[in-house]
Amino acid sequence: xxxxETSALTKSYRTGFWRMAEKCALQPxxxxxxxxxxxxxxxxxxxxxxxxxxxxxxxxxxxxGRAKILGMEIDDxxxxxxxxxxxxxxxxxxxLTARELLEYYARLSSxxxxxxxxxxxxxxxxxxxxxxxxxxxxxxxxGMLQRAGIAQAIVHEPRVVFLDExxxxxxxxxxxxxxxxxxxxxxxxxxxxxxxxxLADAEALCDRVAVLHRGQLRGVEVVADxxxxxxxxxxxxxxxxxxxxxxxALGAEIHATGETIRAVLAERQLDAALDALRGQGARLxxxxxxxxxxxxxxxxxxxxxxxxxxxxxxxxxxGPPSSRGEGAR
Amino acid sequence: MKQIAVVxxxxxxxxxxxxxxxxLIVFALLLVGASLLVGVxxxxxxxxxxxNLGLTxxxxxxxxxxxxxxxxxxxxxxxxxxxxxxxxxxxxxxQFVFGKYCGLLGTLAVNTSCMAVGFFVxxxxxTRHFQRADAWLLVAIYFVVxxxxxxxALALLFSSxxxxxxSAVYAFLLFVIGTFSEDLRSFAQAAHGAVRVVATMAxxxxxxxxxxxxxxxxxxxxxxPGSLVLYNTLYAGLYSAAAIAGAVLIxxxxxxx
Numbered sequence: 001x002x003x004x005e006t007s008a009l010t011k012s013y014r015t016g017f018w019r020m021a022e023k024c025a026l027q028p029x030x031x032x033x034x035x036x037x038x039x040x041x042x043x044x045x046x047x048x049x050x051x052x053x054x055x056x057x058x059x060x061x062x063x064x065g066r067a068k069i070l071g072m073e074i075d076d077x078x079x080x081x082x083x084x085x086x087x088x089x090x091x092x093x094x095x096l097t098a099r100e101l102l103e104y105y106a107r108l109s110s111x112x113x114x115x116x117x118x119x120x121x122x123x124x125x126x127x128x129x130x131x132x133x134x135x136x137x138x139x140x141x142x143g144m145l146q147r148a149g150i151a152q153a154i155v156h157e158p159r160v161v162f163l164d165e166x167x168x169x170x171x172x173x174x175x176x177x178x179x180x181x182x183x184x185x186x187x188x189x190x191x192x193x194x195x196x197x198x199l200a201d202a203e204a205l206c207d208r209v210a211v212l213h214r215g216q217l218r219g220v221e222v223v224a225d226x227x228x229x230x231x232x233x234x235x236x237x238x239x240x241x242x243x244x245x246x247x248x249a250l251g252a253e254i255h256a257t258g259e260t261i262r263a264v265l266a267e268r269q270l271d272a273a274l275d276a277l278r279g280q281g282a283r284l285x286x287x288x289x290x291x292x293x294x295x296x297x298x299x300x301x302x303x304x305x306x307x308x309x310x311x312x313x314x315x316x317x318x319g320p321p322s323s324r325g326e327g328a329r
Numbered sequence: 330m331k332q333i334a335v336v337x338x339x340x341x342x343x344x345x346x347x348x349x350x351x352x353l354i355v356f357a358l359l360l361v362g363a364s365l366l367v368g369v370x371x372x373x374x375x376x377x378x379x380x381n382l383g384l385t386x387x388x389x390x391x392x393x394x395x396x397x398x399x400x401x402x403x404x405x406x407x408x409x410x411x412x413x414x415x416x417x418x419x420x421x422x423x424q425f426v427f428g429k430y431c432g433l434l435g436t437l438a439v440n441t442s443c444m445a446v447g448f449f450v451x452x453x454x455x456t457r458h459f460q461r462a463d464a465w466l467l468v469a470i471y472f473v474v475x476x477x478x479x480x481x482a483l484a485l486l487f488s489s490x491x492x493x494x495x496s497a498v499y500a501f502l503l504f505v506i507g508t509f510s511e512d513l514r515s516f517a518q519a520a521h522g523a524v525r526v527v528a529t530m531a532x533x534x535x536x537x538x539x540x541x542x543x544x545x546x547x548x549x550x551x552x553x554p555g556s557l558v559l560y561n562t563l564y565a566g567l568y569s570a571a572a573i574a575g576a577v578l579i580x581x582x583x584x585x586x
Binding site for chain 2: 109
């Protein structure tokens with residue numbers, strides 16, 4: 001069973017004074033996320049990432065298509081007890097302390113009273129807020145608020161955690177802490193679905209990533225496969241600038257730092273480049289095949305046409321059509 | 330039911346921790362105290378002045394609190410996105426709306442109780458004894474709470490589809506019209522044709538807060554018919570329920586962008 005499944009999930013809004021124009025925020029999205037996966041949902045600002053998350057959380061209603069979480073329709077109340085959600089740039093009741101905030105959310109999630117205190121203290125320690133647990137949230141820094149946000153998302157021990165831009169606005173230490181938390185959740189076997197436009201974080205954490213652009217799914221890829229995939233280019237590093245004109249003539253990108261020269265060129269030009277280096281008596285320091293980075297994949301996907309289930313683990317969702325479509329609303 | 334209680338408790342806690350609320354209560358108590366002073370210098374009608382001013386202070390400040398906090402009950406949660414994390418829990422939208430309403434009404438009931446104690450202390454200081462007719466003062470205060478129930482429900486209704494500022498304007502306007510609803514009814518009866526139809530409809534749509542305001546008769550020691558308590562309770566309950574149902578219907582269909 002997939003943790004998250006969407007089938008042609010669509011969202012459009014009526015805009016303009018007379019609400020006659022229609023703006024499509026999310027074009028039919030079909031995708032599946034397996035249990036235990038850390039899934040990165042990538043895209044530039046305005047791509048439709050938050051729209052997807054709001055649809056999955058039931059905060060907005062789909063114009064078409066359907067979605068399931070842990071095999072249950074998203075409007076099934078049982079789903080909500082199994083998921084945790086951190087919205088983008090979260091704001092919490094600032095008159096509460098972190099402990100009171102977690103108490104509130106734990107109660108809403110029907111965490112049994114005898115379990116509540118233990119879980120709250122454990123989560124506070126885990127996110128590093130144990131010492132500030134009695135301080136009102138209005139006195140918290142942005143990083144502390146983000147940690148409180150993650151704490152509320154996991155206090156009821158959900159099976160699936162949704163995080164919308166969890167690293168947004170954090171300093172490097174804060175980002176590192178959030179990354180460590182996501183890593184821990186993965187080790188515990190939780191499914192983590194997080195949206196971000198910080199590719200380094202996605203590359204470090206995710207099993208798979210999806211790229212979204214202008215409301216369209218542009219691709220889904222296994223991150224480990226990306227790092228194994230060659231780009232058809234090689235990187236040469238050598239000492240001595242005499243060979244630079246000859247290498248440049250082969251169409252290489254050259255970067256010089258003092259006497260150390262670094263060139264990236266097509267693999268088919270490798271023999272010619274090595275001959276040129278030998279001819280100039282240059283000392284070769286390294287020769288490395290260039291691998292595809294997530295950034296390159298991301299940029300390539302932004303330019304590509306939308307995909308409809310290609311390369312995805314697509315399944316036809318069982319059961320009657322969702323009652324939350326625009327028609328029903 | 331449990332979810333409603335959790336949301337209501339948190340709403341109560343938010344109101345209790347709001348400094349503005351305390352300023353209003355202190356101001357209302359000061360006004361009750363001032364009415365004692367005015368009562369002392371009003372020879373022969375001390376008791377009448379004290380009751381009039383004291384109950385009016387409780388009524389007016391309660392209404393201000395009901396509108397001031399009520400208008401933000403839903404819209405503030407949407408604007409600040411605190412609603413996102415609540416609705417991603419096993420909480421239905423109607424449970425959230427009803428929980429918020431109960432929380433604020435509970436706050437108002439506690440505040441009114443505190444101010445009522447202050448009022449009766451002032452009354453005792455002035456008259457040195459309570460009389461049988463003073464029991465009607467409790468009924469007048471109960472009717473004030475019923476007005477709070479209606480105004481809070483209306484503020485909540487407006488809060489479910491408009492901004493805090495717009496909600497404040499709508500709720501305040503309806504409160505003012507509702508306070509003078511008897512005049513609107515008289516006008517409707519005197520009017521003819523289409524004006525009569527529109528005025529009659531408006532008179533029945535706006536809350537009849539005038540019927541819930543018995544400060545003047547009880548200040549004069551007039552007894553109230555028992556049926557009035559029953560009818561007013563039913564009216565306030567039905568009107569509030571209709572307004573809350575409207576808020577739920579709107580929020581159930583609303584995309585929280």
